[in-house]
Amino acid sequence: MYTEIVMDHFKNPRNVGSIENADGVGQVGNAKCGDIMKIYLKINDDIIEDAKFETFGCGSAIASSSMATELIIGKSINEAVEFSNKAVVEALGGLPPVKVHCSVLAEQAIKSALYDYAQKTNKVIKGLENYTPEDEEVHCH
Amino acid sequence: MYTEIVMDHFKNPRNVGSIENADGVGQVGNAKCGDIMKIYLKINDDIIEDAKFETFGCGSAIASSSMATELIIGKSINEAVEFSNKAVVEALGGLPPVKVHCSVLAEQAIKSALYDYAQKTNKVIKGLENYTPEDEEVHCH
Amino acid sequence: MNRKIYLDNAATTKVKKEVIEEMKSYFDEMYGNPSSGIYELGRRSKEAVENARKTVADFINADEKELYFTAGGSESDNWAIKGVAFANKDKGNHIITTKIEHHAVLHTCEYLEKFGFETTYLDVDEYGMIDLEQLKSSIKPETILISIMYANNEIGTIQPIEKIGEIAKEHNIIFHTDAVQALGAVRIDVKKQHIDLMSMSAHKLGGPKGIGGMYIRKGIKIDNLIHGGGQERGKRAGTEGVQNIVGFGKAVELASKNFEQYVSKLTETRNKLMEGIKNNIPDVVLNGHPTMRLPNNVNFSYQYVEGESILLLLDMDGIAASSGSACTSGSLDPSHVLLATGLDHGTAHGSIRFTISEETTDEDINFVIETMKNIIEKLRAISPLKKNM
Amino acid sequence: MNRKIYLDNAATTKVKKEVIEEMKSYFDEMYGNPSSGIYELGRRSKEAVENARKTVADFINADEKELYFTAGGSESDNWAIKGVAFANKDKGNHIITTKIEHHAVLHTCEYLEKFGFETTYLDVDEYGMIDLEQLKSSIKPETILISIMYANNEIGTIQPIEKIGEIAKEHNIIFHTDAVQALGAVRIDVKKQHIDLMSMSAHKLGGPKGIGGMYIRKGIKIDNLIHGGGQERGKRAGTEGVQNIVGFGKAVELASKNFEQYVSKLTETRNKLMEGIKNNIPDVVLNGHPTMRLPNNVNFSYQYVEGESILLLLDMDGIAASSGSACTSGSLDPSHVLLATGLDHGTAHGSIRFTISEETTDEDINFVIETMKNIIEKLRAISPLKKNM
Numbered sequence A, B: 001m002y003t004e005i006v007m008d009h010f011k012n013p014r015n016v017g018s019i020e021n022a023d024g025v026g027q028v029g030n031a032k033c034g035d036i037m038k039i040y041l042k043i044n045d046d047i048i049e050d051a052k053f054e055t056f057g058c059g060s061a062i063a064s065s066s067m068a069t070e071l072i073i074g075k076s077i078n079e080a081v082e083f084s085n086k087a088v089v090e091a092l093g094g095l096p097p098v099k100v101h102c103s104v105l106a107e108q109a110i111k112s113a114l115y116d117y118a119q120k121t122n123k124v125i126k127g128l129e130n131y132t133p134e135d136e137e138v139h140c141h
Numbered sequence C, D: 001m002n003r004k005i006y007l008d009n010a011a012t013t014k015v016k017k018e019v020i021e022e023m024k025s026y027f028d029e030m031y032g033n034p035s036s037g038i039y040e041l042g043r044r045s046k047e048a049v050e051n052a053r054k055t056v057a058d059f060i061n062a063d064e065k066e067l068y069f070t071a072g073g074s075e076s077d078n079w080a081i082k083g084v085a086f087a088n089k090d091k092g093n094h095i096i097t098t099k100i101e102h103h104a105v106l107h108t109c110e111y112l113e114k115f116g117f118e119t120t121y122l123d124v125d126e127y128g129m130i131d132l133e134q135l136k137s138s139i140k141p142e143t144i145l146i147s148i149m150y151a152n153n154e155i156g157t158i159q160p161i162e163k164i165g166e167i168a169k170e171h172n173i174i175f176h177t178d179a180v181q182a183l184g185a186v187r188i189d190v191k192k193q194h195i196d197l198m199s200m201s202a203h204k205l206g207g208p209k210g211i212g213g214m215y216i217r218k219g220i221k222i223d224n225l226i227h228g229g230g231q232e233r234g235k236r237a238g239t240e241g242v243q244n245i246v247g248f249g250k251a252v253e254l255a256s257k258n259f260e261q262y263v264s265k266l267t268e269t270r271n272k273l274m275e276g277i278k279n280n281i282p283d284v285v286l287n288g289h290p291t292m293r294l295p296n297n298v299n300f301s302y303q304y305v306e307g308e309s310i311l312l313l314l315d316m317d318g319i320a321a322s323s324g325s326a327c328t329s330g331s332l333d334p335s336h337v338l339l340a341t342g343l344d345h346g347t348a349h350g351s352i353r354f355t356i357s358e359e360t361t362d363e364d365i366n367f368v369i370e371t372m373k374n375i376i377e378k379l380r381a382i383s384p385l386k387k388n389m
């Protein structure tokens, strides 16, 4: 069902936890749909120096969070905005079709954390101009 | 499916054949329904001295003919008129429900042969007054 | 980790040794078609089918003429509901069932809407029990069928079948019960319990997959689901799966031996697992009824964590379990059964069903409790929900 | 007499050694529910089912996504006809089939009358062949389905499937064929032959009883027959009979090996039996087509005698055969197939079908011919019909 990479990131998730006084925090998903992802970013000089996550969700949600944080650490904000769920899927060696939405969630969690950073710092991040965090209405995937 | 007695009478049918110048001949059934029974009687002093049959039909039809002829040889005409399919079924140790009609056919073949005898000899046989041989219209059982 | 503990016996069971043994000769020795009664090979197969029929019928106190073989529980459910609906549509178009039925019942009822039928779905309480008063008040002059499952596959709750049967009988309405999970776990008496139709499946009690049964009380008006040859006294066409029927018969025979003893041993083991989890893991919710439940079913929700990830970690430790019903795993929706008991979505997502068998040992139970404790701790540590509470 | 010659392979076949071997481990080793993909046992079962699906699909040149498992030929026939009828009733209510279909098709069409559907039953000629012109002229604007069997189970006649497929396609009508007898005996190519739906059954080609298949071309609108869980991509509910599916797959794999060689050997043996009977027994009528027939089917009518008594005597000599279809033995009506070919009732009653297998030897054939000669002589000697002729 899952690739070995997925299983590895699920069993030994990287970057678990929270960052105190994080520069950006994003939470997406909801309990109704069975997955919630919260991502914390530490940003310095437009570079993502650290990322941590907390996830409630299935195996692929946990693995996606783990992989996503791995992938964006060290990236610039501009790179991180461009970050897409495809990169997560690819890096994980693929996800079952019904689970691809977990990688989308990871992408959104990152965007949401960047948005939070932009709000807090009053910056305008290119590519995030039109972004608004998910409203509360629930659409499970 | 069949009792041992049925199988015995089917394998080694008694009284197979015809009687030349029989005193009474009866044929019932038809090819459409899959069974035809023809019974020949030799009658002397109101006693059935001999009986033979020819049958086109399934195993139980052949066994029923064989058993029926066995049962009526030596009987008086009055006894033979009273003869019922139940006696055949009983003597055979039973017949499957779908095959009981074969024993009915044997009863009818005997009645038909007795009727033929009555016609030929201008006798009135008690119990056969209202008997008319099966008309050609076919009702399979 | 080479230990293997199979605790998903509600999804399917291992076929018992004796069952396999019994089936063996029906592959290449007694392989005749039961409809070919004219020759010996055919008669032997026919006999084997009829013997199995008698065994199964006896076990539920039915006449063997009221017992029909099908391809499984789903076919039986479809047959019961569509068959009664189509055969009785001149009498009415209303069906009563519950919100916690198996999909084989629910989706069949939904399908029948297209033919003008209407269904009332009864609620259940927090334990998964229906309300007999609601049942009574749902009955209309057009009601032709009540279909209420004997025991639920996810939460194990056993309904008051005899009382439901009495209500159906009083109102002269046909009563069907899906007993797929109950057969072999609960004492069933179709006469005493006024059951008119009952679905069964062999693979839930140590028999092979793909064979089931249906009890149809004499005189019940029902259309065929599968038309064709004269098999099953003209009620269900198709060459009989003789080897599977023989296996079904044997599985029932085994179940009927020492039945009470088997059930009480199972119940004891189940209680140990239930207690163990409750006492060792905080923030859990028992799903289903505390006592009116299947002797093999343990179902808890573990708050703040999600079921699939628990299952994956269990699998790594060699433990097979399920989150809700086998059919819904892979789906993303939380179980309709858990939601019907009033669980919120988040909690429903974190539910795990263990269904034990007579092979489950105390050692297994202790290992499972210990493993679960670690898994839940681990997952809660990375869950954003826990902290918010 | 200890010799046993099984010549009723159209009724059912012995399960092949290799098939049994392949099925073995799916009883108590890999017994998981294929829907429980979350753990290893479940994944293994799923894999086994998908492998079998690929094997069967490849054999008929279908995509594996177009292949569904059912409980047998009868279920497949019912599904195809009811499923298409109910799903397309807004388009029309007319079905075309033939007078010589299996009862699983005929009785299903009859049942559909109750729902407002109408069926045209095509005639066949003395060889059991339909007339393509009659087919064309039977098509109406309301025609939604053409269901014509690939090869007949009683007389073995093979229909011009590709031409039928072309006609159906031209008129944009769904084409279903019952290929239960054809699978493994005739080269089938659902693409080339424009088949939209096709019924199959494992027990006719050395597989287990109670498992079958259905080909459904992508895009065909069809309702489910069995609603419920999401098995078979949501199209056929019910826990898969994994062991049986594995057996089906293996049987097809074996059939696909040396297929041409197998068919030509079978044909040769069949011709010997056909010639032998024709040359040694007077007053016989060959039923079915002399050349466009199944390679394993020999069907004659023996005038002046009745079929059941022949079968009983054959059984005593260890030979298993059939008079008409397995389903109709025990019934008193002569076969609808034989009557459709124009045979009179008497002659139809005296028909015997031998269906050989690759195990049938020349010695068997000679013994059967000799035995039949004696039996027919014996029965004709006591028949009142013979003399009248």
Ligand SMILES: Cc1ncc(COP(=O)(O)O)c(C=O)c1O
Binding pocket: C237, C238, C239, C240, D010, D071, D072, D073, D074, D075, D077, D102, D104, D149, D151, D152, D153, D178, D180, D181, D201, D202, D203, D210, D212
């Ligand atoms: C032509 C044909 N169709 C359908 C069937 C029914 O198949 P099954 O017995 O697997 O249901 C059979 C065999 O019985 C058959 O010969």
Ligand SMILES: Cc1ncc(COP(=O)(O)O)c(C=O)c1O
Binding pocket: C010, C071, C072, C073, C074, C075, C077, C102, C104, C149, C151, C152, C153, C178, C180, C181, C201, C202, C210, C212, D237, D238, D239, D240
């Ligand atoms: C309550 C219930 N009904 C019906 C079914 C369906 O049975 P089967 O898988 O044999 O079709 C199941 C099991 O899957 C079940 O648990």
